[in-house]
Amino acid sequence: MFTRLSYELRVMGKRVIWLPIALAAGFIAFAFLLRFLGVHLERFISSGFELFLPIVTGIVVATSATQDPALEIQLTMPRKYHNTSILRLALIVAWSIAFGLLISIIPTLLHLTFLPDQLKRTNSFGQFFGLQFSWIATTFWFVAVALVSSLLTRSRSASSAILGAVWIVQILFMTHLVETTSWLQPLFLFPTIVAPQISYWMTNRLEVLSTGIVLLPVGWWLLHNTEGLLKGASEE
Numbered sequence: 001m002f003t004r005l006s007y008e009l010r011v012m013g014k015r016v017i018w019l020p021i022a023l024a025a026g027f028i029a030f031a032f033l034l035r036f037l038g039v040h041l042e043r044f045i046s047s048g049f050e051l052f053l054p055i056v057t058g059i060v061v062a063t064s065a066t067q068d069p070a071l072e073i074q075l076t077m078p079r080k081y082h083n084t085s086i087l088r089l090a091l092i093v094a095w096s097i098a099f100g101l102l103i104s105i106i107p108t109l110l111h112l113t114f115l116p117d118q119l120k121r122t123n124s125f126g127q128f129f130g131l132q133f134s135w136i137a138t139t140f141w142f143v144a145v146a147l148v149s150s151l152l153t154r155s156r157s158a159s160s161a162i163l164g165a166v167w168i169v170q171i172l173f174m175t176h177l178v179e180t181t182s183w184l185q186p187l188f189l190f191p192t193i194v195a196p197q198i199s200y201w202m203t204n205r206l207e208v209l210s211t212g213i214v215l216l217p218v219g220w221w222l223l224h225n226t227e228g229l230l231k232g233a234s235e236e
Contacts, residue, residue, distance in 0.1 A: 015060065015064070016060055016064060016091070016092055016095065017095065019056050019060055020053065020056065020057070020095070020096050020099045020100070021099070023048070023052055023053065023056055024048070024099070024103050027044075027045070027048040027052075030044075031044065031045060041112050042107075042112050042113060042114040043114045043193065045107045045112050045113075045114070046107075046113065046114035046131070046192060046193060047193045049100060049104065049131075049134075049135040050134055050135045050138055050190055050192050050193050051167075051171070051190055051193055053096060053100050053135060053139060054135060054138040054139040054141070054142040054143075054189075055142055055163060055164070055167050056096075057092060057093065057096040057139050057142060057143060058139075058142030058143055058145065058146035058163045059146065059160050059163060060092050060096075061089055061092055061093075061142075061143050061146040061147055061150070062146040062147075062149065062150045062156055062159040062160050062163060063150075063156040063159075063160060064088065064092065082220065082223035082224055085223050086220065086223070089143065089147060092143075093139070093140075093143055096139060097136055097139065100132075100135065100136075100139075101132060104128075104131070104132060108128055113127070113128075113131060114192070114193070114196070115127055115131070115196070116134075116191065116192050116196040116197075116198070116201045117196055117197050117198075117199075117201070118130075118198075118199070118201040118202055119131065119201070130202075131192070133205055133209075134191075134192050134205055135192075136209075137205045137206075137208045137209035137212070138189050138190065138208060140208075140209055140212035140213065141189060141208050141209070141211055141212040141215075142163060142189075142212075143212065144211075144212040144213070144214075144215035144216050144218075144219065145162075145163065145166070145212075145215060146159060146163055147215075147216070147219035148215055148218050148219045148222065149162045149163070151219060151222035151223065152222065166189075170188075170189045170190055170194070171190065171194065174187075174188055174189070174190070174194065175194050175195050178195075185200060185203075185204055185207070186204065186207035186208065186210075186211060187208070187211070188204050188208070189208060191204050191205075
């Protein structure tokens with residue numbers, strides 16, 4: 001099993017491992033600079049988990065999980081390609097979440113966490129796990145959308161562009177859209193950083209996670225489309 005996992009990591013490339021590490025290193029370096037300038041770090045550090053780790057994980061999935069340099073051979077093997085692709089997706093998600101959980105211990109120990117209003121009324125245990133649930137829910141959403149969009153567009157660049165567009169719209173316009181259109185609340189991806197005062201924070205996190213879970217079977221079904229996979233490989 002270890003040999004198989006190592007092989008899949010080699011096929012996907014080292015960026016699967018190094019992108020989250022590079023993101024964390026960049027945030028730590030920038031945090032030291034902000035600390036030197038006397039800026040409060042709580043919101044900045046929390047944005048790394050909720051704003052940046054999910055989009056980075058989604059882009060890795062969009063560019064790695066459904067691509068294979070020997071796809072034609074993979075599709076003729078006894079082990080179905082959709083099982084291989086889901087294994088790769090699971091590796092990407094597991095590494096990003098495990099690394100994120102490990103790094104999240106640092107701001108907790110240094111008391112540099114930024115809490116939404118709903119979590120401020122809970123104990124320390126609830127605050128820690130609530131914050132982790134926040135970015136994990138958003139990560140699952142981006143992973144599911146990345147998988148589905150990469151299979152529908154058959155293009156790594158197009159699916160990455162879709163994720164980037166969603167990310168920008170969420171940061172710049174989503175707060176106003178949610179205030180005027182209540183049915184968009186389940187699609188509000190970054191409430192901890194953008195609107196920590198909302199009264200439906202926990203409900204939103206559960207809805208975002210549920211949306212991601214619902215989209216995963218769609219991606220699983222699209223992975224069975226052998227013709228679409230081959231077209232995507234030829235177009236790339």
